[in-house]
Amino acid sequence: MPETNHQDPRVRQITIIGGGISGLAAAYEVQRQAREQSLPVAVTLLEEEERLGGKILTEQVDGFTIEGGPDCFIRQKPYAAELAAAVGLEEDLIDTNDEKRKTYVINKGKLTPLPDGVMLIIPTRIKPFVTSPLFSWPGKIRMGMDLFIRPFAGNQDETIAQFTRRRLGNEALEKLAEPLLSGIHVSDPETQSLLATFPRFRALEQRYGSLTKGMLAERKLAARHRRNGAKPASIFQSLRGGLGQLPTALEASLTDCTIYKGSKVERIERAGSGYRLTLSNESTLETDALILAIPAYQAAALLEPLQPQAAAELNAIHYVSTATISLAYRKADLKRELNGFGFVAPRLEKRKISACTWSSIKFDNRAPADMLLMRCFLGGPGKEEMVDLSDEEIIQVTRQELDALLGIQAEPVLTRIYRWIKANPQYDLGHLERVDKIFSLIESDLPGIYLTGSAYRGVGVPDCINQGKKSADELLKFLQQNSVTT
């Protein structure tokens, strides 16, 4: 932990609070620009835990690569792959095993394949959709009406539930949008903001008149851009040794940044034109500017004495808790071969687990050849009590579910449970306006303080990286403008 710092007044002090991927990306961008432009800055990163990475947590156990938090990132937003390449991980970027790609939806207690051509919630191929047992006939007809329903006029937000019911009907909401769209965000579709989480869907309907037409048009466009009819790239990517490789490589590359682990920031006060931070060991640190790359409710606690209105808005971004449990089995112990990437369980099915990824099928290098690694998701909106169960209870409940749904009675050779308490920010209706308000209050009242991370403009790893970079850029611009006037 740092002792009280003594500064060279010519060197501008920058502090980043939080060593998750957002804070690390911010630190990396400050270092990059400082080197490129020979900026006289000193960068300090403070992390409460004894390890960096935050929600990114990979463990290597007995030949298994186990992801406690995220296991992949979306390719469409290139920031994660770019950052991985910048810190020397280009060769370690891996795709999903798309030849085995199949997703199942639990329907009336049974694994039912998501029909080929359904892109998240949008059907793009007629035959597999029409012949699928997943939807009733009235449900299919209602989904087909997407082709004729007039697009939303204006730019007002709506919930995922309102949007899906409007375009595709209730069955699509219950069987697809709730487990898939809200599943990704661990949210409730009845409150989840469309524009804060899936703005592309609104753009598709408004540009092309229907989701199906829009998805088909975009696919055609993408195919035209691929050379020589090459196969489409996988939608998600990961790293050979698990996503934990990214924070580890970032830590190693942050050689101009002083990193203190086990250092919780307890208080922020104004000090001259900058700020004084008090850490959990009572040491203090003065800084010209800082980035808070921590959950919104933790930022609220630190900012409450300085800007109570912003703190109240930060506290209004509520969070839910989840847990993941990874289980490994000997393939020889399983009665049936699993074929696909896993399943989701819609809420109407009333299951105790909400999804299950077959990790060692989805990615290479996740398990020894004779083993199968999978992980199940528990908790989330309306089911948070599952996270409070003991380890034994979580294992028991999960094994009962895997028996009921997949017929797995075998003893797992390994289990690992990760609890994520207040880890998933909820982007409810009004989220974007709230974030604008928070950012403008901070900008006008607390110059030199920046907020970044999963609470604001995207929860995915690439969004967090992009936001971290942007806040670093804004902070450096602020210091440059500030140094002209002082």
Ligand SMILES: Cc1cc2nc3c(=O)[nH]c(=O)nc-3n(C[C@H](O)[C@H](O)[C@H](O)COP(=O)(O)OP(=O)(O)OC[C@H]3O[C@@H](n4cnc5c(N)ncnc54)[C@H](O)[C@@H]3O)c2cc1C
């Ligand atoms: C189970 C799970 C699965 C997920 N799956 C995916 C996925 O597959 N793909 C994807 O793209 N995204 C996924 N996500 C989302 C993504 O992982 C997170 O949104 C992202 O990692 C958050 O990064 P962050 O840096 O903003 O926050 P965090 O990772 O929460 O980092 C914040 C850091 O700040 C530290 N901190 C807090 N307060 C203080 C303080 N006062 N002083 C010092 N340090 C402090 C914390 O200890 C923490 O390390 C998943 C999330 C979870 C929980």
